Amino acid sequence: MNGNAPIKVLxxxxxxxxxxxxxxxxxxxxxxxxxxxxxNGAEAVEQARATRPDVVLMDIRMPKLDGIQATxxxxxxxGLHQVRVLILTTYDTDAxxxxxxxxxxxGFLLKDAGPAELLHGIRVVAxxxxxxxxxxxxxxxxxxxxxxxxxxxxxxxxxxxTGREREVLTLVGKGMSNDEIGGELFLSPATARTHVSxxxxxxxxxxxxxxxxxxxxxxxxxxxxx
Numbered sequence: 001m002n003g004n005a006p007i008k009v010l011x012x013x014x015x016x017x018x019x020x021x022x023x024x025x026x027x028x029x030x031x032x033x034x035x036x037x038x039x040n041g042a043e044a045v046e047q048a049r050a051t052r053p054d055v056v057l058m059d060i061r062m063p064k065l066d067g068i069q070a071t072x073x074x075x076x077x078x079g080l081h082q083v084r085v086l087i088l089t090t091y092d093t094d095a096x097x098x099x100x101x102x103x104x105x106x107g108f109l110l111k112d113a114g115p116a117e118l119l120h121g122i123r124v125v126a127x128x129x130x131x132x133x134x135x136x137x138x139x140x141x142x143x144x145x146x147x148x149x150x151x152x153x154x155x156x157x158x159x160x161x162t163g164r165e166r167e168v169l170t171l172v173g174k175g176m177s178n179d180e181i182g183g184e185l186f187l188s189p190a191t192a193r194t195h196v197s198x199x200x201x202x203x204x205x206x207x208x209x210x211x212x213x214x215x216x217x218x219x220x221x222x223x224x225x226x
Contacts, residue, residue, distance in 0.1 A: 006030070006031050007032045007033065007054045007055060007122060007123065007126040008035045008054045009032055009055050009122060010034075010037070010055070010056045011036070011038070011057050012041070012043075012044040012058045014040055014059065016039070018059075019037050022118075025115055025119075026122075035051040036051045036053070040063050040064040041062050041064060041066055041070030043064075044065075044070040044074070045074055045077070048074050048077070048083055049077065054082070054083070055083075055122050055126050056074065056085045057088055058085050058088065058100075058105070059088055060088075060089055060100065067100065069103075071105050075104025075206060084126060084128075085104065086105070086121055086125045087108040088108070088109055088110075089108055089111065090110070101209050101212070104206055106129075106130050106207050107130045130208035130209035158218055160202040165198055166220070169199050169211060169214070169220060170215060170220045171185075172211045172215060173216060173221035174215075174221055175212070178196065181195075196208065199211060
């Protein structure tokens with residue numbers, strides 16, 4: 001994304017009042033531009049293709065096509081690789097959030113997040129980082145990965161990583177930032193970022209959020225240890 005251009009945001013929610021509220025908030029910001037709205041997942045995919053937003057604020061429960069399916073379609077659409085999906089959910093026990101991360105979302109926020117938290121989330125995701133609400137991320141991912149065992153392909157999947165990249169992936173899975181990873185492994189933040197980028201490329205991860213999912217799925221990070 002061009003650092004001088006406003007962040008283009010697509011609003012997706014089946015409630016018109018919710019979309020209007022978000023629009024009013026976002027239009028007050030000089031660095032954010034609302035480029036479209038959608039009332040269901042099918043419209044979200046169409047609007048994403050038409051407007052090429054930087055960030056999609058995506059509700060989960062919608063008619064015709066839910067937010068998870070819409071996220072999956074957007075992530076798989078040629079030309080939309082740079083589109084980031086930020087899922088908004090009402091409940092902190094929402095089982096669909098983990099599926100959303102697997103589908104390609106860059107993170108999620110609770111709908112009761114304050115204006116400052118929402119604006120911060122949009123800017124973080126637009127910059128290419130993941131946003132995993134600290135109130136629920138660790139417990140939520142643990143809850144749903146605890147029901148899945150690391151499959152037999154886990155070691156094969158990780159075989160492409162160097163030992164250092166595997167260490168970095170483990171720390172990403174524990175929620176550490178590049179600065180924290182650097183401190184833990186005695187690396188500069190820039191070097192830590194390089195290792196994270198290489199791990200993303202080798203594992204085919206869209207962003208940091210998917211690295212967290214992979215770290216749990218492959219057993220590098222155990223739910224009990226979180």
